[in-house]
Amino acid sequence: MSVQTEIDFADPPAVSPARTPRLGFLGLGWIGQNRLKSLLDAQACEVAVVADPSPAVHERVAQLAPRAASAGSLDELLAHALDGVVIATPSALHAQQALRLLERGFAVFCQKPLARTAAETQAMVDAARRADRLLACDFSYRHTEAMQRVRQAVSDGEIGPVHAVDLVFHNTWGPDKSWARDMALAGGGCAIDLGTHLVDLALWVLGFPAVRQVSSRLYAQGRLLAPGASEVEDYAVAQIDLDGGATVRLACSWNFSGGRDAIIEAAFHGARAGVALRNQDGSFYDFRAERYDGNRSTLLAAPPDDWGGRAIVEWARRLAAGAGYDPAIERAVPVARVLDQIYGR
Structure with missing residues (x-):
């Protein structure tokens, strides 16, 4: 689809500013x-x-x-x-x-x-x-209490400078709409569907550093896809190297055999400690935030949390x-x- 970039802005129908939108x-x-x-x-x-x-x-x-x-x-x-x-x-x-x-x-x-x-x-x-x-x-995942606590711990310097981030979103299920598995309509498969959230969380927590290099491998039903393939992937791994030296590792999938409905994680590893968001008991909705000091963990946030x-x-x-x-x-x-x-x- 070609996207127009020159727009003539017309006035919308008149709406009173004094009431609920x-x-x-x-x-x-x-x-x-x-x-x-x-x-x-x-x-x-x-x-x-x-x-x-x-x-x-x-x-x-x-x-x-x-x-x-x-x-x-x-x-x-x-x-x-x-x-x-x-x-x-x-x-x-x-x-x-x-x-x-x-x-x-x-x-x-x-x-x-x-x-x-x-x-x-x-x-x-x-x-x-x-x-x-x-x-x-x-x-939406930015607005979970767990992710807010993770970001606060990183931005406050509690865990020291972050050098590595591990991102995971494995979904035992997959989209049931045909358009979601059409590259032209969806723009991609699990990486754009699930990975968009993960990439956003990593950059948002770290303050949107410049991205130096991205490498990836995409798979469809176990077959490695060539770069630029028209087939939609159901498994993706990527490494994102950031300005300042931090490395982000991402893995996501549809129809994954993980023994539970979903595996969702965003872990930030600092020089002094680590902090992570993880889903609880395979849930798509329940998240915990934990701080890690060596082999000790401290709970920062836990369900229930109505964040959607x-x-x-x-x-x-x-x-x-x-x-x-x-x-x-x-x-x-x-x-x-x-x-x-x-x-x-």
């Missing part, structure tokens, strides 16, 4: 409905319109937001007066949909990956900056407060560049 929702699969419910539970928005091609989806969403208007497409959604739009559609659509919304003056909250490539990601960031609209990506909707609720509340463009979204570009290098693009 009126939001549209574009794409309402499992994750879209989950984020919508988080916003409703937090009373952080008015669900004004939902857009999805599936009648069954509209029936389910009507139980959560009975007053919301229904739309079958982005064009229909654009006819409504809105403050912002939540995008939870296939990855191939993120850039073109976000560009249209931003050029109309709507704020955007988008599921990860923000786009399939660094070029698409940069185009979205540029459009948000030029429109002065709040653009955010659902980097924190990123989108924060975005909605900032939108309600009148926030415009936030330069923090620019950090999505180096994450996307690392993914490009993992894929040999």
Whole structure:
């Protein structure tokens, strides 16, 4: 998909700034409905319109937001007066949909990956900056209590300078949508699906140091794929060498035989100690944070922790407060560049 970079910004339909943000929702699969419910539970928005091609989806969403208007497409959604739009559609659509919304003056909250490539990601960031609209990506694992404690320990210097980071996300299951296994539509396989979170966490915790070099190997059902292959990988390993000497090792997979539903870890090794986020009992949702001193471990955070909707609720509340463009979204570009290098693009 070619991404337009020159945009004429039109005024959006008039919306009163004195009330809870009126939001549209574009794409309402499992994750879209989950984020919508988080916003409703937090009373952080008015669900004004939902857009999805599936009648069954509209029936389910009507139980959560009975007053919301229904739309079958982005064009229909654009006819409504809105403050912002939540995008939870296939990855191939993120850039073109976000560009249209931003050029109309709507704020955007988008599921990860923000786009399939660094070029698409940069185009979205540029459009948000030029429109002065709040653009955010659902980097949801940043908002777990466990990850917050890990970052604090690193940034406060508790473990000393970090020289190594180990990142793991093995998923016993895999996506059940055909588009997710199509390189053209998804931009990749498990590395862009799961690895996007891991790369973001490593760079975010370390303060986004420059990336010096990336090497990787991608596999599909045990077969090593050539760089730039059109086949989607289900197992990926990568080494990311950072400015300053730290090395990040990443491994992620779909349909992995790991004896549990998931293995999720982000471990930071410092000169004096280590600190890590780890999922508990194979859960996709329950995380612990621990500090390691030699053979001793100290618990820093543990479940329960209702973290899934924190990123989108924060975005909605900032939108309600009148926030415009936030330069923090620019950090999505180096994450996307690392993914490009993992894929040999």
